[in-house]
Amino acid sequence: MPTTPDTAMPPSQGGPESTGVPRSARRGSSAGRSSGSRARRSGPASMQARALAGYAGTYLVLALAAVLTLGPFLFSVMTAFTSSQQFAQQGPLAIPAPPVLESFAALFAPSAGPDGFLTPVVVTVQMVAVILVGQMVFSVLAAYAFAQLRFPGRDLLFWVYIATLMVPQVVVVVPLYLMMSEVGLRNTFWALVLPFVLGSPYAIFLLRENFRGIPTELMDAMRIDGAGTLRLLWHLVVPLNRPIIVTLVLITVVTHWNNFMWPMVITSGPEWRTITVATSALQSQYNNNWTLVMAGTTLAMLPLVILMIAFQKQITRSVGNTTLR
Secondary structure (H helix, E strand, C coil), rough: CCCCCCCCCCCCCCHHHHHCHHHHHHHHHHHHHHHHHHHHHHHHHHHHHHHHHHHHHHHHHHHHHHHHHHHHHHHHHHHHHHHHHHHHHCCCCCCCCCCHHHHHHHCCCCHHHHCCHHHHHHHHHHHHHHHHHHHHHHHHHHHHHHHHHCCCHHHHHHHHHHHHHHHHHHHHHHHHHHHHHHHCCCCCCCHHCCCCCCCCHHHHHHHHHHHHCCCCCHHHHHHCCCCHHHHHHHHHHHHHHHHHHHHHHHHHHHHHHHHHHHHHHHHCCCCCHHHHHHHHEEEEECCCCCCHHHHHHHHHHHHHHHHHHCHHHHHHHHHHHHCCC
8 A cells, every 4th residue: 555755734824933033033133123222212312411411511611711701800890889898897709788989989089189090091091092093094094005006015015014913012112112212202192102003913904804805896886986095995995894893993992991011111100191000000009998999990991891892793793794704
């Protein structure tokens, strides 16, 4: 009797043998998928935590920098409005209770005489005004010449003049002092302003770079209409560069309002004393009266703070325009 070969039963559909993958391997792959999903879920959370930590560290550093920068100014203002009795009893960190103006009044009192602040404020305002007008006029004219006019040696002369920025001011103090003494201008108003009134290398450099960006079509159109050089400057060049000119005005005012070395060297006595020299004299004369000294310091920096607050938009605009150019 013939024998029939044994036929294997087909594996059931969906069993582990149907795919040829061991059951343990399937369990491992499912565990890997679950751990990967957990890692994907925890990834955004960890990134967010790192970002928050970075922001917190940044703001902490900025807060410390703000305290270190603004702390001396706040201390000066607080001490200036504190009475001498409260300062002696409670120390320099006490909040004025109540704020008083006795220190400011003492600076301008008639009894202060030549050591008061009235003459230094007037002298400083006059000095800064003359230097500001002179520097803006001569810097605009020189920058326009270096940017738009053609003459032999223009670039060489420009870079030689700009190279004077590398010379420290302390190096030229003695030669300037000897020159002013030889012509009889020592301890005069003109000795304060003449070394700075005929332009600034930094201002000429900055204005030249901006004047070179003016479209030549606009300038040619005004020349065709019959505009001369001065009219071209006043009606086209200056209005197009008003933000950078405002910034240079602020830089000039701040620089020469805070100038201390040259006024101290070239003047003697209270007649032509500037506000920086007067503040230094207060520190040496009223060493124990810190409320009076801080009142003078607050008065010295108050106009500059007002200027910066009033013209901060123009400064931001000029920086943006310079960056785009």
